Amino acid sequence: MTTTATSNAPPPEVSRTAPAATPAPAPGAAPKELRILLLEDNASHAEIVEHVLKEGGLRFSLTRVETRDAFQDQLERATPDLILSDYALPSFDGYTALTIAKEKNPGLPFIFVTGTMGEEVAIETLKNGATDYVLKTRLARLVPSVRRALQEAEERRERRRAEEQLRRSHQQLRALTTYLQYVREEERTRISREVHDELGQALTGLKMDLAWLSGHLPQNARGLQPKIKTMSSGIDATINTVRRISTELRPGILDSLGLVAAIEWQASEFQTRTGITCNVTITVSETLWDQDFTTAFFRIFQETLTNIIRHAKATRVEVKLDAENGSLVLTVADNGRGITEEEMTNTRSIGLIGMRERAALVGGDIGFQSAPGKGTTVTVRIPLPRSPSPAGPA
Numbered sequence: 104m105t106t107t108a109t110s111n112a113p114p115p116e117v118s119r120t121a122p123a124a125t126p127a128p129a130p131g132a133a134p135k136e137l138r139i140l141l142l143e144d145n146a147s148h149a150e151i152v153e154h155v156l157k158e159g160g161l162r163f164s165l166t167r168v169e170t171r172d173a174f175q176d177q178l179e180r181a182t183p184d185l186i187l188s189d190y191a192l193p194s195f196d197g198y199t200a201l202t203i204a205k206e207k208n209p210g211l212p213f214i215f216v217t218g219t220m221g222e223e224v225a226i227e228t229l230k231n232g233a234t235d236y237v238l239k240t241r242l243a244r245l246v247p248s249v250r251r252a253l254q255e256a257e258e259r260r261e262r263r264r265a266e267e268q269l270r271r272s273h274q275q276l277r278a279l280t281t282y283l284q285y286v287r288e289e290e291r292t293r294i295s296r297e298v299h300d301e302l303g304q305a306l307t308g309l310k311m312d313l314a315w316l317s318g319h320l321p322q323n324a325r326g327l328q329p330k331i332k333t334m335s336s337g338i339d340a341t342i343n344t345v346r347r348i349s350t351e352l353r354p355g356i357l358d359s360l361g362l363v364a365a366i367e368w369q370a371s372e373f374q375t376r377t378g379i380t381c382n383v384t385i386t387v388s389e390t391l392w393d394q395d396f397t398t399a400f401f402r403i404f405q406e407t408l409t410n411i412i413r414h415a416k417a418t419r420v421e422v423k424l425d426a427e428n429g430s431l432v433l434t435v436a437d438n439g440r441g442i443t444e445e446e447m448t449n450t451r452s453i454g455l456i457g458m459r460e461r462a463a464l465v466g467g468d469i470g471f472q473s474a475p476g477k478g479t480t481v482t483v484r485i486p487l488p489r490s491p492s493p494a495g496p497a
């Protein structure tokens with residue numbers, strides 16, 4: 104033995120850098136110098152291992168340790184690219200070394216290089232995260248095993264990188280969606296107000312002028328009265344259209360009276376327009392919840408009703424709004440033809456995806472229950488932004 108193993112500082116270790124390998128590195132060899140940590144109490148065994156690695160064309164620096172303290176110390180200093188470890192050592196054991204290394208870095212390749220290892224022990228260590236085991240009597244396997252371990256580690260890193268990238272782009276997409284929806288809602292609110300106020304006032308002005316004109320027509324122009332009447336009802340119709348457009352853009356009721364009132368209003372509009380019976384049961388008293396929360400619910404509700412009009416062939420819709428475990432829950436059940444599983448998961452179901460996304464953006468979720476011919480129930484559940492108002496029949 105050229106190094107004496109004691110558990111006291113300074114850590115007993117031998118650091119050597121192997122000169123560039125004489126044989127050209129085999130294809131797939133890591134171009135950079137590998138950092139190898141070797142846990143081995145027998146110096147001549149260590150030399151043989153090092154020799155085999157060099158002969159195999161690996162470029163590496165090797166640090167040998169033989170105690171627990173030294174092993175841990177090396178792991179703390181800089182994570183190696185690879186750990187080679189004996190199984191039985193005088194003051195330490197490979198099994199514990201494996202546990203320590205895996206805790207530090209689960210992806211770190213760890214190969215047992217050992218004199219004897221029963222098959223059962225070998226299987227047990229592999230189960231616990233060892234990359235491979237090579238018997239000292241069959242060191243020809245060492246270099247192929249090391250190369251494979253390094254390649255697998257690289258592939259794992261690559262995969263993690265790709266996953267991380269995917270996660271990040273998903274996050275960015277979410278942020279973009281939030282932003283777009285926010286901008287869209289702002290824009291709609293602004294246009295809704297402008298259409299309502301500017302156009303509404305101008306039309307009312309016209310109507311008043313027309314009434315004045317009608318009252319001041321000279322005797323000989325009385326024949327124009329019917330024309331004035333037609334114009335006046337034309338203006339009335341336009342005023343109604345302006346109101347409708349403004350309300351469709353963003354119902355003022357949502358901002359002035361809140362979600363409960365807006366849902367009741369939307370449901371009654373729906374019933375009037377389609378002739379489909381729409382019952383609303385609300386068991387929460389109105390609170391002016393924050394705007395993102397309210398908007399999410401309301402837009403999902405509108406999209407649900409639109410889908411019922413377009414697809415369901417329903418004759419009856421039940422709407423419920425309840426508070427449940429700190430969440431507000433909206434269910435919309437129709438008695439129509441039902442959505443198929445395929446339609447629910449289809450990537451072209453942009454409306455359904457949009458509803459999911461909207462709910463997710465405010466921390467909620469949405470579920471679709473359906474069976475062919477048995478109607479569809481949409482359940483939206485979103486955590487209340489503040490503590491819910493005391494529930495009670497509305």
Ligand SMILES: Nc1ncnc2c1ncn2[C@@H]1O[C@H](COP(=O)(O)OP(=O)(O)O)[C@@H](O)[C@H]1O
Pocket residue numbers: 410411413414415437439440441442443446447451452453454455456479
């Ligand atoms: N209430 C419903 N009843 C029956 N089918 C529905 C209902 N809602 C949605 N669907 C089906 O799910 C599909 C996806 O809905 P959606 O994503 O909103 O797309 P779109 O309304 O633009 O067709 C619809 O095309 C329709 O076939």
Ligand SMILES: [Mg+2]
Pocket residue numbers: 406409410454455
């Ligand atoms: Mg739709």
